[in-house]
Amino acid sequence: xxxxxxxxxxxxxxxxxxxxxxxxxxxxxxxxxxxxxxxxxxxxxxxxxxxxxxxxxxxxxxxxxxxxxxxxxxxxxxxxxxxxxxxxxxxxxxxxxxxxxxxxxxxxxxxxxxxxxxxxxxxxxxxxxxxxxxxxxxxxxxxxxxxxxxxxxxxxxxxxxxxxxxxxxxxxxxxxxxxxxxxxxxxxxxxxxxxxxxxxxxxxxxxxxxxxxxxxxxxxxxxxxxxxxxxxxxxxxxxxxxxx
Amino acid sequence: xxxxxxxxxxxxxxxxxxxxxxxxxxxxxxxxxxxxxxxxxxxxxxxxxxxxxxxxxxxxxxxxxxxxxxxxxxxxxxxxxxxxxxxxxxxxxxxxxxxxxxxxxxxxxxxxxxxxxxxxxxxxxxxxxxxxxxxxxxxxxxxxxxxxxxxxxxxxxxxxxxxxxxxxxxxxxxxxxxxxxxxxxxxxxxxxxxxxxxxxxxxxxxxxxxxxxxxxxxxxxxxxxxxxxxxxxxxxxxxxxxxx
DNA sequence: AGTGGTCCAATGGTCCAACCAATTCTGCAT
DNA sequence: ATGCAGAATTGGTTGGACCATTGGACCACT
Numbered sequence: 001x002x003x004x005x006x007x008x009x010x011x012x013x014x015x016x017x018x019x020x021x022x023x024x025x026x027x028x029x030x031x032x033x034x035x036x037x038x039x040x041x042x043x044x045x046x047x048x049x050x051x052x053x054x055x056x057x058x059x060x061x062x063x064x065x066x067x068x069x070x071x072x073x074x075x076x077x078x079x080x081x082x083x084x085x086x087x088x089x090x091x092x093x094x095x096x097x098x099x100x101x102x103x104x105x106x107x108x109x110x111x112x113x114x115x116x117x118x119x120x121x122x123x124x125x126x127x128x129x130x131x132x133x134x135x136x137x138x139x140x141x142x143x144x145x146x147x148x149x150x151x152x153x154x155x156x157x158x159x160x161x162x163x164x165x166x167x168x169x170x171x172x173x174x175x176x177x178x179x180x181x182x183x184x185x186x187x188x189x190x191x192x193x194x195x196x197x198x199x200x201x202x203x204x205x206x207x208x209x210x211x212x213x214x215x216x217x218x219x220x221x222x223x224x225x226x227x228x229x230x231x232x233x234x235x236x237x238x239x240x241x242x243x244x
Numbered sequence: 245x246x247x248x249x250x251x252x253x254x255x256x257x258x259x260x261x262x263x264x265x266x267x268x269x270x271x272x273x274x275x276x277x278x279x280x281x282x283x284x285x286x287x288x289x290x291x292x293x294x295x296x297x298x299x300x301x302x303x304x305x306x307x308x309x310x311x312x313x314x315x316x317x318x319x320x321x322x323x324x325x326x327x328x329x330x331x332x333x334x335x336x337x338x339x340x341x342x343x344x345x346x347x348x349x350x351x352x353x354x355x356x357x358x359x360x361x362x363x364x365x366x367x368x369x370x371x372x373x374x375x376x377x378x379x380x381x382x383x384x385x386x387x388x389x390x391x392x393x394x395x396x397x398x399x400x401x402x403x404x405x406x407x408x409x410x411x412x413x414x415x416x417x418x419x420x421x422x423x424x425x426x427x428x429x430x431x432x433x434x435x436x437x438x439x440x441x442x443x444x445x446x447x448x449x450x451x452x453x454x455x456x457x458x459x460x461x462x463x464x465x466x467x468x469x470x471x472x473x474x475x476x477x478x479x480x481x482x483x484x485x486x487x488x
Numbered sequence: 489a490g491t492g493g494t495c496c497a498a499t500g501g502t503c504c505a506a507c508c509a510a511t512t513c514t515g516c517a518t
Numbered sequence: 519a520t521g522c523a524g525a526a527t528t529g530g531t532t533g534g535a536c537c538a539t540t541g542g543a544c545c546a547c548t
Contacts, residue, residue, distance in 0.1 A: 014501075014502070015501090015502095039527080039528065039529085040528075040529065041527095041528080041529095049502080049503085050502055050503040050504070051503090051504085052296065052501095052502065052503065052504085053501085053502060053503080055300065055529085055530090056299065056300070056303050056501090056502095058529095059300050059303045059304055059307070060303055060304070060306075060307035062304075063303075063304040063307040063308055063331075063333070064307060064308075064333040064335070065333045065335075066335070069528095069529060069530090070510085070511075070528085070529075071509065071510045071511070071528070071529045071530065072509070072510035072511030072512070072527075072528055072529065073510080073511055073512070073527090073528065073529080074511090074527090074528065074529080075528090075529080079335055080335075085335055085336065086335070086336040086344065086423060087333060087334070087335050087336075088333070088334040088335075088336065088419050088422075088423055089307065089308040089309050089331065089332070089333045089334075090331075090332040090333070090334060090415065090416065090419045091308055091309070091310060091323065091329050091330065091331050091332070092329060092330040092332060092412060092415055092416075103410045103411070103412050104412065106358065106362065106410050106412070106413075107355070107358075107410070107412050107413070107416065109358065110354045110355050110357070110358035111351070111354050111355070113354070114350065114351075114353065114354035115354075118350065166347045166350050166351070167335075167336075167347070168334060168336070168347050168348070168350070168351050169350075169351070171332070171334050171335070172332065172334070172351065172416065175330055175331075175332035178330075179330050258530075258531070259530090259531095283498080283499060283500085284499075284500070285498095285499080285500095293531080293532085294531055294532045294533065295532090295533085295534095296530095296531070296532070296533085297530085297531060297532080299500085299501090300530090300531095302500095313499095313500060313501090314499085314500075314539085314540080315499070315500040315501065315538065315539050315540070316498075316499055316500065316538075316539035316540030316541075317498090317499065317500080317539080317540055317541075318498090318499065318500080318540095319499090319500080
């Protein structure tokens, strides 16, 4: 007998039902990102369930990054939801040592290059203009503040991921980005970290504007290479100083 | 001033503290996958928090797939936990339609190519022999069962990710893989799905054995391309049949 | 020995009512 | 108008209670 012909049944689903109802509500009210959704107390009353159950459901959504709760303020929609959406929580074991950071960079290298290539293929004129705008902002921040600005730099890259048409790029790289910056705002004591990557932002943009996927891919790889070099330099310095 | 030099302090974090304590417990007791962890009531008593708080924490872990709760039985460890792990909840709009699957393939294309290239760079003789072994098994399964075997095929790819030296490849692609197969064991009714990808497994292996990163990358790209073609074929057929 | 049934303790799921802490709104004094 | 103190709102936490399911112990019968 095929043991798969009798799959385990699923009966209980109280809090899942709450989430399903909430999806319907978001749709019915046409809630946008950042909008506030009903109070826990109101949800509990309307859905005829305990507030505790509502909280368990919302806790799950919060863990999935779909929603943000602010005490005293409310619960806010943080990502689009739809009935047939797939949530794929991925937990990665990763420390903040040199090896882990290099590993995140290897992932980022692969995805950044692919995203840049796809972006060059698919960008509309409006998309290109938007990327150019982000590039200008970043370059101006670079000149006035004399150094790479994490914030504006990140905005530029995000614009590229968005134009690539595949939201997974932004989601995965964002996770890598967060891991990278969580403990290493100035990684390993390298003061002008990321400085060397500056010129490649414009070359990437130029290849995208020229609708040159392979060129965009190549420039993206060069950019990541400079970051890897910075990281290696920092690791070497750290190793040296620890030998005192 | 760098606004990131003053990270937001954490004043209230009861349930996060619970999870941190739980990580410590799992480590201290050397719990393995599938082991049962303490009951909610015991945790609440030991950690001096309410059982509800314990439940919120466990709910978060359950949502992230780290833990499985069985009423009347207990809570069981479902994945490895570590103090500094990265949670990366991916949300894929649209569920099981053609677009979503193509998006996962775009990610897989980028990572598969990079992993193959890194593998070709770093593989030892023993690694190459191991990959050859997986390849033989897969090819034999292909001949005897007259078609691609998901299981053996996946083993082969996993071996490559492992040799790449970066565990992130395997983790991320595994998530994609699971997503891909969850609803599409025989995607879109294409009976010999994946059949066309068969020859490229050997060519990838040959490029790795020859320590040819660029070649391995190119062959990996060809393999993904065949899968994309299969998917497009299936989508076209589906579209046709729905026009009845 | 094995089969099936019953009971019972343990465990997760739900509920309730209250209070705490952060935020936001309100209205009064200036 | 402006600014500040207090009230109202909202998520966070607590403790206690009960329900539903599970799994093992025990037992009667074959």
